[in-house]
Amino acid sequence: MKLFAFVVVFLTGAALIYSTIDMPEWGDPNSPASTHVSPRYIEKTIVETATPNAVTSVLADYRSYDTLGETIVIFTAGIVCILLLRRSAR
Amino acid sequence: MIREFEDAIIQTVCRILTPFLQIFALYVIAHGHYSPGGGFQGGCILGASFILMAIAYDINAVKRRMSEKLNTLYCSLGALIYAGIGMLCLILGVNYLDYGVLHKILPVDPVKARALGTLGVEIGVGIAVMAVMVSVFLNIASGGEHEEGAVE
Numbered sequence: 001m002k003l004f005a006f007v008v009v010f011l012t013g014a015a016l017i018y019s020t021i022d023m024p025e026w027g028d029p030n031s032p033a034s035t036h037v038s039p040r041y042i043e044k045t046i047v048e049t050a051t052p053n054a055v056t057s058v059l060a061d062y063r064s065y066d067t068l069g070e071t072i073v074i075f076t077a078g079i080v081c082i083l084l085l086r087r088s089a090r
Numbered sequence: 091m092i093r094e095f096e097d098a099i100i101q102t103v104c105r106i107l108t109p110f111l112q113i114f115a116l117y118v119i120a121h122g123h124y125s126p127g128g129g130f131q132g133g134c135i136l137g138a139s140f141i142l143m144a145i146a147y148d149i150n151a152v153k154r155r156m157s158e159k160l161n162t163l164y165c166s167l168g169a170l171i172y173a174g175i176g177m178l179c180l181i182l183g184v185n186y187l188d189y190g191v192l193h194k195i196l197p198v199d200p201v202k203a204r205a206l207g208t209l210g211v212e213i214g215v216g217i218a219v220m221a222v223m224v225s226v227f228l229n230i231a232s233g234g235e236h237e238e239g240a241v242e
Contacts, residue, residue, distance in 0.1 A: 048201065051204075053122065056128055060129075061208050064187045064208075068211075071168065071172050074219055075168070078221065081225065081226045082225060084234075087235060
């Protein structure tokens with residue numbers, strides 16, 4: 001069983017590494033993310049959100065659903081910590 | 091584990107440092123629109139000021155200033171503010187978390203309303219992160235009993 005798990009993990013890792021060969025070069029100006037997405041945010045952030053810091057406008061405005069999920073993750077971590085650890089004193 | 095101990099240097103430095111830490115945390119949250127910062131970072135600094143107090147004095151020093159009930163309430167309140175602003179946009183007739191529509195209830199134009207909506211959710215994130223940091227630290231440091239020197 002252990003060997004089977006190792007083989008599965010190894011094959012999955014090999015497939016993932018193989019798939020990275022197809023990805024665009026690091027910092028390539030012609031990659032899809034740099035040609036459509038980033039210029040749009042950089043050009044329109046002041047016009048659309050009145051927020052000079054593009055990181056904040058992407059984090060909390062354009063991608064606010066994602067940030068909501070992050071907040072729920074932190075909230076869940078805190079609640080689970082209380083549920084697992086909290087007990088009344090002897 | 092965490093016992094009250096007398097160390098004049100640590101306690102004095104902590105007492106002087108804490109208010110400045112908290113002011114800086116509020117600055118980081120409120121100034122996230124113009125400089126690096128935001129709810130997560132500011133909330134962490136705010137939580138660190140309480141943790142510093144718990145380390146320099148003891149756990150009761152924190153519990154006197156922010157009770158456990160209030161802390162747990164803040165955990166939920168932060169997430170509720172974020173989701174509530176999203177629901178408010180939904181009630182006003184647009185998509186979830188589409189802050190532009192908030193100009194109907196705020197005296198600003200739609201673009202400024204987006205910035206204010208962003209600020210609102212950052213405040214919610216800051217409150218949640220601060221409360222969770224303090225709660226997780228107190229629970230782990232005291233083994234869940236919230237007493238000084240609970241775990242031997």
